[in-house]
Amino acid sequence: MPVLHNRVSQKELKERLYQETEARTTISFYKYHPINDPKEFRDELYKGMNPLHVFGRIYVAKEGINAQVSVPSSQYEAFKEFLYSYSFLSGIRLNIAVDDDGKSFWVLKIKVREKIVADGIEDPHFSMERKGKYVNAARMNELMQDPNTVVVDMRNHYEYEVGHFVNAIEVSSDTFREQLPMAVDMLKDKKDKNIIMYCTGGIRCEKASAYMLHNGFNNVFHLEGGIINYAKEVEKSNLESKFIGKNFVFDDRLGERITEDVISKCHQCGEPCDAHTNCKNDSCHLLFIQCDKCAAKYDGCCTSECQTIYNLPLEEQKKLREGKQNGIMIFNKSKQRLRPRLNEKKVTSLDSGA
16 A cells, blocks of 8 residues: 655655656646545545645545645646546536646645535535536626626635725635625625625635525525636636736745736835735744835845844744744734734634635
8 A cells, every 4th residue: 555645854845846847737626525435535536646746735525625736747637537537526627727837736635624615604404505606707797797796705815905806895804714604794685686706716605605595695606616717718718807916826826817907015015016925934934915125125024023033043043933833824904904014913724725
């Protein structure tokens, strides 16, 4: 039996990735489908994908599968053949990344989760069997011309900040589980309007559409394949893009450009910028937006305090980190509309999803 986990350091794996000469394609896909034994399915996926040198992050649960992977060009057809060998995945839409350098992942991680998207739903009567209607790019643009339509962004605040659909409602929160009841409350007087939910790759808005129907909304839609598929269809059919700016993605790229519009600002100087980065201080790693000038000024750090630590000898940095529990840090503007100072950091979980 092959080893079902990686034994090489992350640093070495990343170095190996950047030494590769073969092109890779970044792909995301998901499927809500009952899986009786997620652990067994997880092992099957690993045994099938690891020999193909597939890298990425895959979540498996009893409710289905959620995946973001990169595949070597020479193995792409073999990857599809393996994936489609499962009847419930046969012919599944594969969202190809829009702005892709092939360096999105450097190791294959497949994890069993309670759910493929953490939703906080405890109602035993909720079901994914009844969900909203799919809309493609053309239909999305058409419905957006109707004054009876409300477009709702089901992504986190830091995703919305760098790019979103024109006039889309932001459900300003840190996690998807917070957003669902918030969306119901925000739209409670609009139950007969056309409600279009969207997200990055479709997985969150599909569940959100089912939740809205479960809570008494009547005309609910969700964008098929999310922003990633919308951008592909817009380009292919020469449509006007109603999504402006950048699409945040949960891999090493941290974003893919959809239009040239820059709608956000550097969190340090306030100049137009939509480049997310993580603070270079290993005891911080705050996710925030930083322009090139500030990156040079602060050595890629979020504050002068972090810059000071970052420039200490490595051994001193390690001593400062000893015993410190450092969660994922995200610059947070969701709780207040004015831009807070960067030293007002908030620890929160990073919702990943397609």
